[in-house]
Amino acid sequence: MSQNIIRGLFALLLIVLEWTQPCLPSPLRPICDLRVLNHFIKEARDAENAMRLCWEGCSLSESVTVPQTRVDFDIWEKKTAEVQAQEVQSGLWLLHQALSLLQSSVTNTALHSHIDNSIRNLLSTNAVLRSLNFQEYVPTDGGPDGEDTWRVSTAQELLQVYVNFLRGKVHLLLSGAQACQQDVS
């Protein structure tokens, strides 16, 4: 009898705590180590190489929209950090859509693991960006406009874009992140 009372009280306490949320969610510690992104880049390269060797069962069912990967440093350095972050986040969103389509299109089992890995890494990249206090941006209206995108029709092109996007804009954004610069200085 006493045990039942104790259990009831304990459950009530947990409910109250969950409801009130007395502790604010602590901010994520910034992930400034670029080796995390380097790891993603290496795995994306492995997927691209595997796709290059694939002849059957590794094609896109339809063309997809992917972000542009080119970086002109003169132009890039003139952009603000928020603009850069938006550009990166919208690109990641597009890539996520494209890789999901590729995942459903590819029948080659060896490539499936690579594509799954790439999608997982892409979501982790989003998490890294969130840890750096970049404002979360979800593109609306079908994504960014044509200047910042292009369309690809092959799986190999898609993975090449994915690799170049990580190595370029994402890497530049993370290496120049203000949250990490404060730690260094």
Add this chain to the structure above:
Amino acid sequence: MTCDNLKRSLGFCVILLVQLSLSSALRSAQDFQNKVSLLLREEPENPKCFAEGKKDFTCFWEEDEERAGHVGQYSFTYTYQQQNSSQCPLRMHRVADGKRLFVCTLNSTQMFVQMDIKVQRDGVMIHNRSLLIELAFLLDPPRNLSVSQTDQQGQLRVSWVPPAVKYLDDSMMYEVSYAPADGGLPQVEEVRARSEVVLRGLSPGTLYVVRTRVKLDGISYNGYWSAWTHPVSMETPPAGFDILIISLVAIISVVVFLLSVTLILSHRRVIKKKIWPAIPNPESKFQGLFTVYGGDFREWLGHTNGSLWLRPALFSSEECPSPLEVLSELSLCPPLPSPHLPSKASRAGPLERQEEEVGKEKPSRKEEGLGGMGVWHETPHDHWLMEQLRAFHRLPAPCSQSSLLESQDAYVTLDAQQQASTEVEEHLDDIMEENSPLEVLFASSESRSDLGSMQRSSGSGRLSSGSSLEYPNHTWPPKGPGYTYMAVADSGVSMDYSAMSSSRITDVGKTLVYNEYKNEIWSEPRPVLTRQPQVHTGW
């Protein structure tokens, strides 16, 4: 006037600027030439392209002078992915060994996107290539390379300044090559994202030559290894002794030293005996001889109690008693009874039986020496011996005399009743004076070194006893029962008689006679004498 000064200063500044620009242009031209040479070795494809920074891009190819056309005949077309093509203006450079270089330089680039390049000559494509610019970096070598010593031995600290490309420091990797200046295989140390390294495991006190080069790490950016920096030399600190090692060595050496000293001290007597053996000194047996009388034996004899001689304790009991042997005569006379003394007589060995050979006289004849006299103990055998001697004494005088004269034996008169006499000479001169017989022996046998001035030998012979020769014309004086005449023989003592002149004899009679005992093992058996290993008398 001021205007003139201004003009002059302006002109001077212009000249300076021109010189500076020329020098920088020369330097850049030299750097460019070095990079071209490097890529000509490294890159097999044409055109060879490289990026020095984040915004520039240079492509070139080489042609022989005979086949090369005018620069206008060539076109360089590049196309970024999903973009329109663009043209790059070309320029031509003449290089050594008769070659021509066609160069295209872009001042703005797009990275992380594929670029397709086409080179055409008169509309005909001669070169075709696709690349990503961020993967074709050829950076300048690191700057301000410096090498310094550290606190540790065998180490050098190397530091440098990365090439001035913004934000690419994290993606750079370096190779540090170091080798001894006097030759040796260079070793390479790889460094990532750092501009300093400590070289370890170097030889102390050696001059090392260090250089470094840079490349992008290949994850986000890639490229070619840069040219090596100018080598920098630095000597490693000389090998010094570690304090700990020195202290340990000192402690161990002290401990070993103490142990050895302790060992030596504990065994010093043994060591001393080995290194510096003691010279046997008979001083303990002759109390007061050296300390009081300064080695004067006569004095000592005169002042000491003759019973000392007869005291058994004086004599060493270590030696085996040597027997007294009655020697027989030679052929002229019937062989004298030679009492074979029982060998079982136990007597203390003679003290003064010396085996040291003082002289080097050769024995002319095989002879028998007289042994020293040992302890005189009275035993039943002594009586028998005395009887024998008395019997011998009663033999015809001439026979005995001649035998005495010619005999090779020596005889010793023993006087048990007589106390120690004073001088050996008296005893020798007058055997009837009943001097201690041992004095004769001692005087004759003891080392000359001990007796000092009394070193006079009896002619050339080695006498064990001077009795027989001293009295060539004498018979054995009848002494009575108290006297016994005994021939003393010692197996280990030889005696050498040489022909003695009368003058000598007379001289001998007044002089001390010394026996020189020599322990000789005669090869021929002595026909006359028999040897008894022991001496025993009635005293």
